[in-house]
Each structure stands twice: as C-alpha cells, then as structure tokens.
Amino acid sequence: MNTRSIRFRMTASYSLLSATTLTIFGVALYQFLSIIFFNYVDADLRKQAEVIKRFIRIEDDQIRLEYDKNNPEEATMADSYTDYMRVIDRYGRVINQSTGLVMMGDEFRADHLPDRLQAPRTGFRTVTARNHEKIRFIETVIYDSSHIPYLLQIGFPLRPTEQALRGFMWAGIVLIPVTVAIAFTGGWLMANRMLKPVSHITQTAQQISASNLALRIPVRGINDELDQLAATFNDMIARLESGFERIRQFSSNVSHELRTPLTIIQGETEVALMSDGANADFRRVLESNLEEIDRMSHMINDLLTLARADAGELDLNLQPLELESFLTDLLSQVQLIALEKEISITLDSSGPITTRGDALQIRRVMLNLIDNALKYTPPFGKIRIALSSDERWGRISLLDTGRGIPYESLPYIFDRFYRVDQSRSREVAGTGLGLSIVKSIVDAHGGRIDVKSRLGIGTEFILRFPLEKTAEETSPVSF
Template sequence: MKRPFPLPIRLRLTLWYLVVLGLLLLLFAGFLYLQLQRTLFNQMDTALELAAVQAQVMVVEQDGRLAFQSTPNSQTLSRRLDDDFAISLLSDSGELLDQLTSDDDIPLILPSGAGPFTLADRAEMWRSYNLPVGLPGSNQTGWLQVSQELEPVQDTLAAFRNQILLGLPLALLLAGLGGYFLAGRALRPMDRMTQTAQASSGQDLSKRIQHQGPADEIGRLAQTFDAMLDRLESAFRREQQFTGDAAHELRTPLTALKGQLEVTLSRPRQVADYQNTLQAMSQQVERLIHLSSSLLYLSRLEQDQLPLSPEIIIVADFFNALLDQIRPLAQEKSIQIHTNISADLQFHGHLDLLIRLFLNLLDNAIKYTPVNGRITLKAATALPNIIITLHNNGQPIPPEHLPHLFNRFYRAEAARTRTETGSLQGAGLGLAIAQEIAKIHQGEISVTSQPKAGTTFIVTLPATAV
C-alpha cells in the first residue's frame, strides 16, 4: 500500500543519516561514560589503597585488641578526614575496634577478601578498600577498611550524562541541517534531470543536464541521462526523416499511377492504349510492392522478428555460389570478376541473410562498374574476424555522401540520375538492410571511395574456427 504523502528523498536521506549518526553517537557516548566511570573508580581505589597502607603503620595492640596508635600524626589525620571519608579497624568477626573519621554514620561490612568493593547505606553509596592487618608476635588479626562516599564520582558522572543529554540533540540538529544541505547539493543534478525530462518531448529533445560536477555516481547518472537523450534525439530524427522519405517514395509511384489513370480516362482510347497504360501501372504497382516488402523486411530485421537458423558457412563455397548467380549480369557489361578467397575460411551465420547482404553489394558493384570494368572480391582472416572486401573501378562516390550511404532512403546524386531498374536499389534501402544484417552477425560494413581508384566495401564478420 502506497503512502499518501511519500517523503522526499532528500528528507529521507537526512532522516536515515540522523538515525545512523544518533546510534553511533549513543554508542560512543556510552563507551566514554563507561571509560570515565572505570577511570574514576580506579583513581578512587588507588587512593583508598594508599590510605590503607599509610594507616596500617598506625595499628597497635592495646589491652589485647587492635587499635590505632594515638600519635600527633594520627590525630592530625583524623582531623583532616571529611564527612565522606573514614578509616575503620575491624575484628575478624566484623566488630568495630577503632575508627578514624569525623562522621560516625558510616556503613561497615565484614570483609570477605582483600581489595575494593562498593556498599550501600540507605541513599548513600560508599567505596571501600579492605586490607588484612596483623602485628608481629601477636595473635590479634583484623581488617583495615578505608571507605569514601561515592557522591563526588556520582556527581561527575551525572554532570557528564547531562552534557551528553544536552549535547547529543544539539549535535544531531546541527548534523541534520548540514546533512539536509549536503543532500540537497548532491541531489541537485537529479532535480535538473527531472526538469529536463519534463521539458523533453517528441518535438524537442534538445534539453541537456550538462552536469559540471565530479564524475561520481550522480555525475555518471547525469552523463548517462544526457547520452540517452542524445540517442533518443538521433533516433527521433532518423524516424522523422524515415517517415518523410517513405512518404516521398510512396507518393512518386502513386502520383504516376493517378496521372496515368487520369490521362487514360480523359477520352476514349484504343485497346492497345489501355494495355500500354495497364503495363505501365503494373510496373508502378510492382515498385510499390517491392518498396513495402523492403520496409517490412527492414523493420523485422531491426526488431529481431525474422526466423533465424545460424549455421557454419564455408566462405569459398558461399561466394562461388553467389558469383554463379551474378556472372550473367556482369557478362552483359563485359565486367571481369576476380576473387582471392582462402579455402579454409568459414563463419557462423544465417545463410539467407548473408546471401541477401552480399548479393546486394555485388549487384550494386555491377551497376556502378562501367563496361569492360573490373570487380575484385577478397576474403582474408584478421582474427577474430574475417574481412571481405569488394572493390570496383567505377565512378567514385563523392566524400560528402559516404557517411550517409547506409541511411534508409539515402541516395547519392549520381544514383538519382541513373535509370532505376529495381525498386530496392532505387528506394535507397539496400545498403540499410545490408548494414542491419551485418549488425545481427556482430559485424559491420564500411566503405571507402577515391577518385581514379574506385569504391571498396569492407564487410567484417566474426570468424569460426575450422
């Protein structure tokens, strides 16, 4: 179930930051509190132990029992003791034998062993140190118990707790304000992404984030978003150009059909005239059929909707079969076809698609090669690929047309002036289809053309081990 009012990510980041920081500060403050408590108790135990050792030298035997020797030092020590400090001398049974203190209301307990311990008396807490005592040559033994009230330690710990309770919320408040500010700065590119996405549409994809910050996660996301918009803008432009070119290509034969019909129907004619008109219209309809079939074929290629069955293809056998089909066209123009193909080459691909690719390239080579010209077909290994080059010595392609040859419906000016005998080549879809077939095989097609040298198409396809 969705929240009715989801918190902004900036606020959520700040709250999570405060929760984690608060837990860390609590753990750290608790650690400091325990360390301070341990240090204060250790200091108190050391002072009590020292006082017990000093008081031990004043223990004597009087009237068959242990007591503190009455000396100027002991009297001075007794007067210097305050209300929260006492030195008591106990028998083995826990009886109070003597005491140096200014306060008689001090709790006593029969020691169970030497060392420090804590005892409580109503609302007061005391820290005591027990030291066993005995006199040389005497059977009297007992315990020296030095006690000090824990109120100073408790006051120090309470003051530390109050500082934590007051400082921790203030620290979290300042950290929250800083975290909210930093989260806002970190997420600012995302706000620009949102604004850019909202401002982008099919009519205008020129907006960009243009992130100028570091190449961190947000920076890389902004760069990826800009790159995506570049690809979308390019794709939209290609689709718009494709739509316009397709409409233009379809309008030409349709206009011709309409003109022929109107001229034929403008007045009564002989049967032969009607037959000639129908034959001309049949050619235009054939052109429309070829054009629509090519468009459908290209669309299926781009969307991977064609049934494909890859297989191992021997390169030499493959091109020998293609050349057998294309040689009659070459012989009509007395074109010589030379080949240089290694017998051990093979690639893994879709036979029907590759036949269409190379037949299209060979057909174009024959069309643009002059009479008595020459075509050279080579295939060589350049691991991990096979490089197939198709060269003809015909009229070179102007340099400004080379980057656009594989665009749909694109035709160089020389191609527009020739007599179009086939709808596929005339519509400018043949090389676009060839490029898509190469992409399906993880390959590519490139073209070079130089004056007096001719034109070379280079097809790169992944090789398969023999």
C-alpha cells in the first residue's frame, strides 16, 4: 500500500474525519445521557423525601411511619422509599438505619451533619460505600413533636445507572473502531473506483512514445473532471502526433530530394577523375570530394531508412531465414576486411536455426554491428559470433575484444547521431546512425537488442529474432 498515493490519503483523511466525528458524537451523547440519568435520580429522590417527610413521626428518638394501610399506593411507597433510609439526631447519632444501607456497608460520617442542621435546606451527596458501590443521598431536615431537628437521608444506589452508562461507553469503544474500519474499506473501494480513470491515463501515457502516438485514453462520456483531463490529454497527443508526422515527412522529403543531386555530383566527379585533363592537385581535391560525397550519401540513405521506419513504412519482406547458413555466408564476405585489420572473426553455432525475417535487412543489421566491432577493436583482436536459440527466440551474440563502451554511454548508443567521445570519434569514420538503424530494423521484426560492455575489455551485442513457427504450431489442432 503506497501511503503517498492520493487513494490512500483520501481514504485516510476520510476515515480520520469519521473517527473524530464519531468520537465527538459518542462523548457528547455519553455526557448528555449521564446528565439525564442523574437528573432523573435527583428528581426521584426529591419525590421520595417529600413522601417520607409526610409519613414520618419522631418521638423520643423513636421513629414511626404513619400512613393509610388500606391505601396500597401509600403502603408500597412507605415500603420501598425506606429501603435506604437513615435518620440522625443533632449529635450525629444514627437513630434509625434501613437494612439496605447496612448491607452495603455504608456508614454515616459525622462531618456530614452540622451544616445541614444549622442551615436547614435540602441537598445531595454522593458517597462510596464500603462495598465500593456509590449511593446518591438526598439530605433534608425533619423535626420531632418538640421541634428538635433530625437529619433524614434517603439513598439511591447508583449501580444500575452506572452500569447502563458503562455499557453505553463500551458499545462506543467497540463500535466506533468497527464503523471506522467499515468506512476505511468503503472509502478505499470508492477511491479505487473514482481513481480508476487516472490509472488508465497513467498506463496510456506510459505506453505512448514517438512510435505509437496513435494511442488515446478512453473517455467515459460522463464529462466529469477526469473525462475532461483525458480529453485534454488526448488533444495534446493529437497535436504531438501531427507535429511528429510533419517532422517525419520533412526529413523523409529532405533525404529523398538530396539523393538525386548527390548522385549527379558523384557521377560527374567520377567522370572528371577519369578524364586525362585533370592535374594532380585537382585530382586530389576531386578524390577527397568523392569521399565526402560517399559519406553524405550513406548518411542520407540512413536517414531515409530511419524516416521510413518511424512512419512504419519499412517494408519488410518476411520469410523463413535460416541463420546458420546466412551467417556463414556473411562471414565469408567480411573475412577479407577483417584479415586486413588482423582481426579474427569466428562463428559458433549450435545448429541450424530458422527465424522469420527479411534477409536483406538482417544483413544490414549484422554488417553494421560487424563494422562497429571492426572499427572499435584494435589489430589482433577477436570477434566471436555465437548462434543459439530458446523456445521463442533465435539468438545471435556478437562479442568483440575492442575498446568497450563506457557504462554511462550505454543508454544512448542507439540514439541518432550519438557517438561515444566525439573528439576521438573523428579518427574513426562514422555518423552515429548505424546503431539507430540496427535498432529500428530489429524492432520492426518484433525482436530485441541488448548490449553489455566493459571499458577496455570488449562489447557484446545480443540480438533476438522471433523463431519461425513450425507447421504443427501454426495449423489448428483438430480432434
């Protein structure tokens, strides 16, 4: 999970927001409920005290409840309201205490007495009994027949109320994380769905290169922000495509137009050289011109090939091509040049391998690579061509013991006009187009080219061409 992705950040902020809102809501609700509960307890205690005050009679520290025994309502009240009752005289002595309080282990504390009896008014007090349970008391002053004050306490055990609140709190503690987890999952799925078009845009953009500018991002037709982005992006690619097309057309036209005058100059120079009239200086100039013309027409031919390859117009005549005999033939032709440079060329082959290819173009590839190997390998070096295959590819490796290519130059050697070390390159003729042509041809075959090199040790180019499918592979199988 990429924590920096918009998807994650959106989901995380959404979940954080739900967690915060739910917590605030939960805490507020808890507070609100406890206020309601305690208000209810106090109101109930007040009512109980009123009733008991009406029933209670004290004489000589003796307590009596006077009520109508035939009235069931009064009887129930007198019975249940006295469950947690206590009466204390003005010296702090408990003169009556119900069993409920005794059982809870609650004892009267003397410091609760004086202020109540001196300024008689009703008040509330929450006390923790010895069994750790809390009791809420209402405290009010009553008088006996001779007008002596006593303190009346009526209690209400808070345990059920507190239990209900605690239950509510635990429900929140468990339910809030569960809800947030559900919100996170839901948010994640939603963000996934919303951002899917963005992945499409990214994928398409990754696939687009100068050679496949025809690709477009699918527009869903709902005209939302992402559709607008895709449409803008598509417009941009369309503009790029037409720009590229114009450049391609231009270089193709220029190369084409330059070819004719160059051929004419070349022909005329050759004729002039053949005539007897030219003196030695004149000849030298003409010969040097001829070399340059040769270089230029090579370059123009290469540029034309590249322009055609870019436009997908490199018409390949794809045929089954058996590489072992093809390479043996080719080697016999270049052997002489290699001998002149005192470089040995050998071919290692594991047997005949048939690929699908255009013999002329693959020949061009091999000649370019061999030309490089010969150019950049010093005398007495070695060039080894090895042929092998796996289930998909026919593989040609071309290994030389030349000067090698610096590691940082490797990504660029297939670029047009790129030559390692421009200044030193002057010594060795070349334009830097050879390898770009090689790559275009290999690509057009659906093949691959890789390079490995170590400076001062040598270079290996590895070519892979798709194998020709045998009859069994291509014909449909019927049972």
